[in-house]
Amino acid sequence: xxxxxxxxxxxxxxxxxxxxxxxxxxxxxxxxxxxxxxxxxxxxxxxxxxxxxxxxxxxxxxxxxxxxxxxxxxxxxxxxxxxxxxxxxxxxxxxxxxxxxxxxxxxxxxxxxxxxxxxxxxxxxxxxxxxxxxxxxxxxxxxxxxxxxxxxxxxxxxxxxxxxxxxxxxxxxxxxxxxxxxxxxxxxxxxxxxxxxxxxxxxxxxxxxxxxxxxxxxxxxxxxxxxxxxxxxxxxxxxxxxxxxxxxxxxxxxxxxxxxxxxxxxxxxxxxxxxxxxxxxxxxxxxxxxxxxxxxxxxxxxxxxxxxxxxxxxxxxxxxxxxxxxxxxxxxxxxxxxxxxxxxxxxxxxxxxxxxxxxxxxxxxxxxxxxxxxxxxxxxxxxxxxxxxxxxxxxxxxxxxxxxxxxxxxxxxxxxxxxxxxxxxxxxxxxxxxxxxxxxxxxxxxxxxxxxxxxxxxxxxxxxxxxxxxxxxxxxxxxxxxxxxxxxxxxxxxxxxxxxxxxxxxxxxxxxxxxxxxxxxxxxxxxxxxxxxxxxxxxxxxxxxxxxxxxxxxxxxxxxxxxxxxxxxxxxxxxxxxxxxxxxxxxxxxxxxxxxxxxxxxxxxxxxxxxxxxxxxxxxxxxxxxxxxxxxxxxxxxxxxxxxxxxxxxxxxxxxx
Amino acid sequence: xxxxxxxxxxxxxxxxxxxxxxxxxxxxxxxxxxxxxxxxxxxxxxxxxxxxxxxxxxxxxxxxxxxxxxxxxxxxxxxxxxxxxxxxxxxxxxxxxxxxxxxxxxxxxxxxxxxxxxxxxxxxxxxxxxxxxxxxxxxxxxxxxxxxxxxxxxxxxxxxxxxxxxxxxxxxxxxxxxxxxxxxxxxxxxxxxxxxxxxxxxx
Numbered sequence: 001x002x003x004x005x006x007x008x009x010x011x012x013x014x015x016x017x018x019x020x021x022x023x024x025x026x027x028x029x030x031x032x033x034x035x036x037x038x039x040x041x042x043x044x045x046x047x048x049x050x051x052x053x054x055x056x057x058x059x060x061x062x063x064x065x066x067x068x069x070x071x072x073x074x075x076x077x078x079x080x081x082x083x084x085x086x087x088x089x090x091x092x093x094x095x096x097x098x099x100x101x102x103x104x105x106x107x108x109x110x111x112x113x114x115x116x117x118x119x120x121x122x123x124x125x126x127x128x129x130x131x132x133x134x135x136x137x138x139x140x141x142x143x144x145x146x147x148x149x150x151x152x153x154x155x156x157x158x159x160x161x162x163x164x165x166x167x168x169x170x171x172x173x174x175x176x177x178x179x180x181x182x183x184x185x186x187x188x189x190x191x192x193x194x195x196x197x198x199x200x201x202x203x204x205x206x207x208x209x210x211x212x213x214x215x216x217x218x219x220x221x222x223x224x225x226x227x228x229x230x231x232x233x234x235x236x237x238x239x240x241x242x243x244x245x246x247x248x249x250x251x252x253x254x255x256x257x258x259x260x261x262x263x264x265x266x267x268x269x270x271x272x273x274x275x276x277x278x279x280x281x282x283x284x285x286x287x288x289x290x291x292x293x294x295x296x297x298x299x300x301x302x303x304x305x306x307x308x309x310x311x312x313x314x315x316x317x318x319x320x321x322x323x324x325x326x327x328x329x330x331x332x333x334x335x336x337x338x339x340x341x342x343x344x345x346x347x348x349x350x351x352x353x354x355x356x357x358x359x360x361x362x363x364x365x366x367x368x369x370x371x372x373x374x375x376x377x378x379x380x381x382x383x384x385x386x387x388x389x390x391x392x393x394x395x396x397x398x399x400x401x402x403x404x405x406x407x408x409x410x411x412x413x414x415x416x417x418x419x420x421x422x423x424x425x426x427x428x429x430x431x432x433x434x435x436x437x438x439x440x441x442x443x444x445x446x447x448x449x450x451x452x453x454x455x456x457x458x459x460x461x462x463x464x465x466x467x468x469x470x471x472x473x474x475x476x477x478x479x480x481x482x483x484x485x486x487x488x489x490x491x492x493x494x495x496x497x498x499x500x501x502x503x504x505x506x507x508x509x510x511x512x513x514x515x516x517x518x519x520x521x522x523x524x525x526x527x528x529x530x531x532x533x534x535x536x537x538x539x540x541x542x543x544x545x546x547x548x549x550x551x552x553x554x555x556x557x558x559x560x561x562x563x564x565x566x567x568x569x570x571x572x573x574x575x576x577x578x579x580x581x582x583x584x585x586x587x588x589x590x591x592x593x594x595x596x597x598x599x600x601x602x603x604x605x606x607x608x609x610x611x612x613x614x615x616x617x618x619x620x621x622x623x624x625x626x627x628x629x630x631x632x633x634x635x636x637x638x639x640x641x642x643x644x645x646x647x648x649x650x651x652x653x654x655x656x657x
Numbered sequence: 658x659x660x661x662x663x664x665x666x667x668x669x670x671x672x673x674x675x676x677x678x679x680x681x682x683x684x685x686x687x688x689x690x691x692x693x694x695x696x697x698x699x700x701x702x703x704x705x706x707x708x709x710x711x712x713x714x715x716x717x718x719x720x721x722x723x724x725x726x727x728x729x730x731x732x733x734x735x736x737x738x739x740x741x742x743x744x745x746x747x748x749x750x751x752x753x754x755x756x757x758x759x760x761x762x763x764x765x766x767x768x769x770x771x772x773x774x775x776x777x778x779x780x781x782x783x784x785x786x787x788x789x790x791x792x793x794x795x796x797x798x799x800x801x802x803x804x805x806x807x808x809x810x811x812x813x814x815x816x817x818x819x820x821x822x823x824x825x826x827x828x829x830x831x832x833x834x835x836x837x838x839x840x841x842x843x844x845x846x847x848x849x850x851x852x853x854x855x856x857x858x859x860x
Contacts, residue, residue, distance in 0.1 A: 521709070555716070556716060581716075582708075582709035582712055582713065583709065583712075583713045583716070584692075630720070630801075631720075631800065
């Protein structure tokens with residue numbers, strides 16, 4: 001009897017084994033590989049209603065110019081954080097308060113192409129104070145405060161064009177660094193493009209960050225030869241004090257770069273000893289040159305931004321600072337330039353190379369000390385490739401773009417052309433695993449993956465091509481991210497999720513480093529806005545020539561005032577609206593018919609201003625656009641607009657019969 | 658009666674907790690208030706559990722026409738209660754001291770307890786009257802005028818003690834730290850009475 005049961009049991013197990021083998025076989029054949037049910041992937045990305053994600057992932061908005069905030073592992077979009085582009089949804093870049101944030105030396109620029117977010121660090125570990133991101137097109141760096149999740153500061157970078165090897169921060173957030181992708185004449189001048197070679201310059205900009213306020217200021221610009229500076233990475237731990245920039249087009253071609261900039265067998269990684277340059281400029285070194293660039297700051301108490309044009313910048317010629325800059329030869333137009341958490345290894349992702357080149361920081365120092373140079377470029381010593389090489393990851397894939405690290409000594413490199421992520425061992429250079437991605441990954445991201453302390457639980461592939469991954473939406477698709485579990489020996493694909501714009505790089509941080517200090521409201525008592533009305537008794541409408549200022553407030557569920565008369569065609573009406581709520585998640589909207597700019601979304605305790613230029617006689621409604629309460633629909637009012645020559649006096653009221 | 662006197666003094670002094678800690682706490686939770694709004698009722702006034710809770714409770718209450726939560730100057734109780742408690746502490750300590758030196762009988766301890774209990778019940782009665790007034794004296798121009806199933810106008814008196822569902826709110830009304838200290842203090846005065854009685858008989 002017993003024997004029989006055991007036999008049955010064994011055959012049951014065998015059948016089960018067969019079935020699961022078959023399943024596995026089917027899934028491999030399927031695009032995407034792993035079925036959620038077979039691997040419990042669904043369980044691992046499921047964040048049940050009411051529960052919270054483990055990580056915030058900040059993914060650059062790419063050509064949207066904004067910053068997408070997602071939760072991991074769910075992949076849920078939590079917020080689109082406006083940075084460089086106008087956002088009519090909440091009036092960013094349209095309200096009088098925020099318009100100065102988008103001011104530049106080119107005037108008001110309402111958009112940009114945002115690329116590489118990086119979270120502030122202390123001792124090489126994520127601290128969750130701020131996140132920085134670069135505007136690639138009109139060179140700018142933005143700082144976003146992670147209490148309010150609001151862009152608090154934007155600084156323009158002069159002498160730069162295509163602010164791409166940015167915005168990466170040193171391990172105590174001493175500097176946020178911005179390198180130019182396109183070299184340009186400095187100062188700009190009317191000259192023949194054919195005279196590029198030897199005449200154009202590439203500015204690498206070091207922006208100091210005030211540790212209390214986060215305020216940015218350009219400390220110096222290193223004026224490098226006219227190569228293209230693609231990506232960069234700070235040294236960590238033992239290499240703290242150095243910064244590494246990949247270059248391409250060391251050929252200095254100015255036309256048909258896809259061919260002409262791909263001729264040299266090796267381009268360079270520029271190793272910059274910024275501590276030496278810092279000492280040099282602190283002791284009066286460098287040359288102040290005329291410049292014109294905007295520095296825009298949003299004040300948290302006045303809720304108002306100011307834009308200041310700065311007229312001078314300190315430049316440093318690398319030749320003037322011995323020991324400041326060296327070139328590390330790196331095969332074939334390297335893109336990503338990544339330093340492992342120990343700071344020893346500098347990975348050059350030569351995007352046209354079949355191998356991955358890894359330089360050794362220790363060997364680099366040794367080569368510098370023993371002057372093992374292999375010539376120079378524009379007076380900058382070139383180190384000997386063989387002397388600084390730590391190792392080569394052989395034939396890992398095609399088109400390596402970027403490498404990220406976990407906390408167990410593994411590296412993860414993205415391959416655009418062969419559309420895969422490859423895991424390899426730092427030190428042995430052995431390939432451990434490879435997984436296909438759908439399709440053509442750009443950067444990858446591990447939370448804290450470019451710090452001393454990565455949180456090696458997830459890898460996110462930021463794919464460039466989407467094709468058939470979602471229900472089709474015509475020719476224009478979102479981008480697609482893919483989440484891998486990297487806790488095991490093999491990477492395991494858990495989830496696809498769509499992302500806004502085109503995320504280039506991303507940065508993620510454990511929720512508990514940010515969430516507890518997330519702001520709920522602005523205190524009305526701390527509101528120092530020039531046009532705020534903190535008391536109902538201050539509500540009023542004032543005329544100053546053709547300008548009319550409406551000092552208005554709002555609380556569930558009315559505007560005060562809600563009836564205004566005496567406005568005339570041709571007036572410029574400033575609605576200064578203060579939200580009197582002091583309760584979490586009770587913003588009010590403000591919308592007026594025919595507004596040529598946007599609406600406002602005013603947070604509790606804040607004041608914002610919308611300009612309205614009425615063009616037609618009549619009685620026109622205003623209303624709240626955010627469903628604020630059970631009486632949201634009642635939250636409305638009227639503005640009477642009279643002919644330009646009318647002599648109706650200004651009057652305003654609330655609750656009068 | 659040394660021991661009994663000391664217990665009496667400690668018991669009376671525990672009432673001083675009412676000057677530092679709330680007597681009562683009312684919490685209002687709702688689907689849209691996962692972090693409930695709350696008010697702490699002190700003998701000297703009402704405060705929000707969080708900085709803006711009172712303002713937000715008033716904001717919600719205006720829909721159903723309730724008066725705003727009284728400020729210190731709006732209610733005589735906030736002046737009288739601290740005075741009464743202060744006097745009762747002083748009397749209790751005095752009786753305790755006199756008992757300690759054998760100048761008064763242990764029966765005074767019970768006398769103090771009875772007086773304090775009467776005052777306490779009067780206080781609760783007054784508190785309940787306020788809750789009734791607050792919950793029923795509604796603005797005739799209230800935005801929402803709701804009716805009970807039997808057709809009578811709905812009122813919103815929060816419970817004196819315990820839990821009650823009121824519209825979308827879960828209301829919890831319970832004694833707070835100050836009340837527990839008062840309760841323990843008053844029990845100690847009863848203990849003092851029995852200890853005193855035992856000490857008296859042992860003599």
